[in-house]
Amino acid sequence: MTNPNSPATASWIALxxxxxxxxxxxxSALNSANLPPLEQYDVLWALEQAMPLGLRPYELEQAVLLPQHGISRLTSQMVKQDLLVRLPCPDDKRGFRLVPSDSGLLLRQRMWQIYQPVITDFFQAKLAPDEVQELMQLLCRTG
Known part of the structure; x- marks a missing residue:
């Protein structure tokens, strides 16, 4: 059992x-720019990466860090906002796939213009390139 004061626990908490x-x-940066929260960016990015087929809701759940009920509510809202499109699923007549609409793709690009500088400020500006690479390798080993 890991000690609550161990380096592993301290690293976990720091992460x-x-x-x-x-x-x-x-x-905060997205809100200041009158843009939606990061959850919408995560959904749009995951679906953009899966184009042209898109993803089934359960696949999207695995690609982002939200519970299924959160995905359902969020994607329904995004469909109503014309940010996502539901496409029929050819192998499941009751199912559907989600893809970003043109306006969803544009929104994701606008959000990236705000999101990317925060990554730079919080991450790239504080770590050397070799440290970034090492951190990525270490985190990838955990799954």
């Missing part, structure tokens, strides 16, 4: 604190 600070800064 989550850094994520929370970065997330708060990103959402």
């Amino acid at each position: 989550f604190r850094a994520q929370k600070r970065a997330r708060t800064a990103i959402d």
